[in-house]
Amino acid sequence: MTQHDWGTSGYTTNANGDNSGSSYTTVSNDTADETGSQTPTVSAGIETDTTAWTWHAHQHDDETVTGTSNATTLATTGTDTGSGTANDGSNYTGSYVQLIDGGTVNGTDSGDASDSSSYQFSTSQSFDGNGVSTFSGTSGGSGNSSADDSYSGSGSYTIGASTSSDGSTSTGGGTVTASGSDTSTDSYTSNFTLGEQRIVAGSRRQRHVQRQRVYPLNQCQQRQRQYRGRRLGEWKLE
Numbered sequence: 001m002t003q004h005d006w007g008t009s010g011y012t013t014n015a016n017g018d019n020s021g022s023s024y025t026t027v028s029n030d031t032a033d034e035t036g037s038q039t040p041t042v043s044a045g046i047e048t049d050t051t052a053w054t055w056h057a058h059q060h061d062d063e064t065v066t067g068t069s070n071a072t073t074l075a076t077t078g079t080d081t082g083s084g085t086a087n088d089g090s091n092y093t094g095s096y097v098q099l100i101d102g103g104t105v106n107g108t109d110s111g112d113a114s115d116s117s118s119y120q121f122s123t124s125q126s127f128d129g130n131g132v133s134t135f136s137g138t139s140g141g142s143g144n145s146s147a148d149d150s151y152s153g154s155g156s157y158t159i160g161a162s163t164s165s166d167g168s169t170s171t172g173g174g175t176v177t178a179s180g181s182d183t184s185t186d187s188y189t190s191n192f193t194l195g196e197q198r199i200v201a202g203s204r205r206q207r208h209v210q211r212q213r214v215y216p217l218n219q220c221q222q223r224q225r226q227y228r229g230r231r232l233g234e235w236k237l238e
Contacts, residue, residue, distance in 0.1 A: 002037050007030065008029075021069045025065070027236045031058065031059065032059045033059075034053070047096055050094055053092045054091055059084070059087075060084060064080075073128075074129040079124045080122075080128070081120075087114070088114070090114075092107075096153070104156075107178075109152075113147040114147075120141070122137055137194035138192065142190070147182075148181070156173065159172040161197050196231065
């Protein structure tokens with residue numbers, strides 16, 4: 001197996017202040033990437049598969065936090081906004097050999113899958129001179145996924161000689177073929193309005209938003225197993 005992972009991260013902060021108050025802005029971002037490939041050969045029961053896999057994934061996140069304070073009124077304000085995206089994809093091509101009663105089936109299968117998702121949030125919070133806090137915000141996300149799979153195969157079988165009651169002998173045989181394909185898609189969208197909260201000074205304050213990063217999962221291997229089971233059913237001889 002070959003796999004490469006890399007990423008970046010960083011932030012900048014700008015702050016200033018004088019006798020009237022102060023302010024700051026912090027901007028942060030990070031990225032993560034991965035690519036990989038492998039070609040395993042797996043034998044399970046009556047089947048042997050050799051499959052070449054490749055995959056890739058990317059994620060990006062951004063966040064900006066600001067704050068201001070007034071030295072005269074003792075009021076403070078703050079904002080927190082951010083967004084992120086993630087996507088991945090994979091594909092496979094393979095060949096397989098299956099044993100059936102009296103023969104062998106040879107075939108190929110292939111498939112690909114992709115996922116993408118995003119999120120965003122925006123919050124603001126302020127404290128007045130009496131220490132009373134007001135908070136509001138929004139958050140949301142969306143995602144899409146798709147997958148395609150197909151397979152085909154053919155083979156032959158023979159039936160051993162048998163003797164009937166009249167003493168005659170018979171043999172037999174035949175061929176089998178099968179193929180199939182499947183396509184699936186899925187998507188979602190979510191949006192939330194974060195309700196206003198008032199917090200009395202001195203009480204415990206909790207972080208007002210928790211980001212949910214979506215890490216898509218590779219679908220190909222699971223779907224290939226499903227098709228392997230389907231093929232086994234189609235090859236069954238009566």
